[in-house]
Amino acid sequence: MALEYLRKNDPTIAKLVHGELERQRNCIELIASENFISLPVMEAMGSVLSNKYAEGLPGARYYGGCHVVDDVETVAINRACELFGCKFANVQAHSGVSANIAAYLATVQPGDTVLGMSLAHGGHLSHGAGVNFSGMLYNVVHYGVSRETETIDMNTVEQLAKKFRPKMIIVGASSYPRTLDFAAFGRIAQEVGAYLLADIAHIAGLIAGGAHPSPLPFADICTSTTHKTLRGPRGGFLLSNDEELARRIDKAIFPGSQGGPLMHVIAAKAVSFAEALRPEFARYCEQILKNTQAIGRGMTDGGLRLVSGGSDNHLCLVDLTPASITGQEAERLLEGMGITANKNAIPFDTLSPNVASGLRVGTAAMTTRGFTEDESEQVGKLIAQAIFNRSDVVVAQKVRNAVMDLLAAHPLYPEL
Numbered sequence: 001m002a003l004e005y006l007r008k009n010d011p012t013i014a015k016l017v018h019g020e021l022e023r024q025r026n027c028i029e030l031i032a033s034e035n036f037i038s039l040p041v042m043e044a045m046g047s048v049l050s051n052k053y054a055e056g057l058p059g060a061r062y063y064g065g066c067h068v069v070d071d072v073e074t075v076a077i078n079r080a081c082e083l084f085g086c087k088f089a090n091v092q093a094h095s096g097v098s099a100n101i102a103a104y105l106a107t108v109q110p111g112d113t114v115l116g117m118s119l120a121h122g123g124h125l126s127h128g129a130g131v132n133f134s135g136m137l138y139n140v141v142h143y144g145v146s147r148e149t150e151t152i153d154m155n156t157v158e159q160l161a162k163k164f165r166p167k168m169i170i171v172g173a174s175s176y177p178r179t180l181d182f183a184a185f186g187r188i189a190q191e192v193g194a195y196l197l198a199d200i201a202h203i204a205g206l207i208a209g210g211a212h213p214s215p216l217p218f219a220d221i222c223t224s225t226t227h228k229t230l231r232g233p234r235g236g237f238l239l240s241n242d243e244e245l246a247r248r249i250d251k252a253i254f255p256g257s258q259g260g261p262l263m264h265v266i267a268a269k270a271v272s273f274a275e276a277l278r279p280e281f282a283r284y285c286e287q288i289l290k291n292t293q294a295i296g297r298g299m300t301d302g303g304l305r306l307v308s309g310g311s312d313n314h315l316c317l318v319d320l321t322p323a324s325i326t327g328q329e330a331e332r333l334l335e336g337m338g339i340t341a342n343k344n345a346i347p348f349d350t351l352s353p354n355v356a357s358g359l360r361v362g363t364a365a366m367t368t369r370g371f372t373e374d375e376s377e378q379v380g381k382l383i384a385q386a387i388f389n390r391s392d393v394v395v396a397q398k399v400r401n402a403v404m405d406l407l408a409a410h411p412l413y414p415e416l
Contacts (some may be wrong), residue, residue: 002012009176025412028379028403030341032202032315032362035231037274039415044268045233053260057250069263076266086216086239088246089267092261093236093252096201099223100126102238103250106245107195108167110137113256114160116170118142121347122173124199141166145347147411150308155183166391175344175360177311181214181239186218195220203313205229208276212313221247229288229314229364232272235265284367288314291363291376298380300340303388307346307358318359319346323387327356330387331411338387370410
């Protein structure tokens with residue numbers, strides 16, 4: 001990374017930026033909500049578009065001089081609609097939570113009942129957690145997973161919907177390893193007269209690449225991030241096929257919940273949408289699924305247990321209780337060996353979320369880096385070895401050496 005002007009003008013920050021590049025290069029990234037952007041996406045984010053204030057929408061701005069950024073945003077919108085096969089997109093949301101805020105504003109009123117997935121069972125903060133705006137402003141009822149199968153029981157979802165008659169139902173998750181049944185959620189939402197919000201932040205790339213069913217035939221609104229499996233910049237967006245909802249979503253973003261859009265990030269979103277429209281992106285998504293299956297095999301062969309027995313998407317949720325180690329301890333242990341994952345609560349966890357009984361392991365970033373199925377299975381086995389032999393310094397060094405060999409085979413950003 002050249003950082004020519006930054007090194008000259010702020011060597012402290014330049015050193016830290018380079019340090020983060022080295023950290024990313026020297027670890028196997030398994031955090032399911034992270035990925036590695038392309039250099040074109042990176043260049044768009046670092047462009048002069050950052051200078052432009054552009055409150056409003058293309059053709060209807062509150063500032064002059066917006067004809068160029070109007071074209072940038074229009075390209076991003078059109079590409080998003082083409083990628084997901086829908087009629088409307090708003091690409092201004094600063095994040096997935098910002099997109100969800102806009103979805104709430106466009107559909108329900110404070111105090112209305114909302115049905116969403118419990119954070120403790122794999123949902124998201126913005127699906128009604130008590131510490132989040134969603135739990136503070138709305139009457140949220142939660143569904144979870146079955147204790148027996150550790151998957152969503154659609155009969156329970158239907159019972160809750162008929163009992164509480166929510167104005168909106170949310171389908172989506174942050175640590176759920178199975179396919180989401182959007183058609184069943186859509187049927188239930190129609191039966192009770194509720195809006196269906198599909199939060200596809202984690203699986204948007206898989207949907208775009210044809211590796212997971214799309215919610216758009218069934219959902220009134222889709223919200224997402226661009227930076228997970230979609231492999232774009234950090235940001236959010238919304239999709240819909242409903243013209244009236246489209247108008248309400250635009251107003252909910254601005255002036256409802258945001259000011260000026262980040263035009264440099266919107267340009268980067270446009271670049272990432274174009275990348276996802278290419279045939280090689282579908283192959284990338286297929287490889288994500290293969291790598292997830294492989295890393296899961298490696299961990300289970302090593303003695304670890306996967307919540308729900310496996311995975312259909314980009315992540316595995318690992319139950320660490322058989323290894324008598326907490327998620328917090330496992331996260332720190334693995335980071336010391338060059339493997340970055342995150343502690344995560346498992347369904348019916350008896351530990352606090354800050355300690356947790358589980359580990360969330362994702363394959364999107366390692367797949368971007370070029371890891372194969374065999375290598376992914378090896379990583380799974382290394383994780384199990386490290387956890388079950390955590391007091392053995394010889395094993396720890398062997399794991400670290402194996403990690404370094406894998407990283408050396410897949411250099412990250414060699415151009416920088």
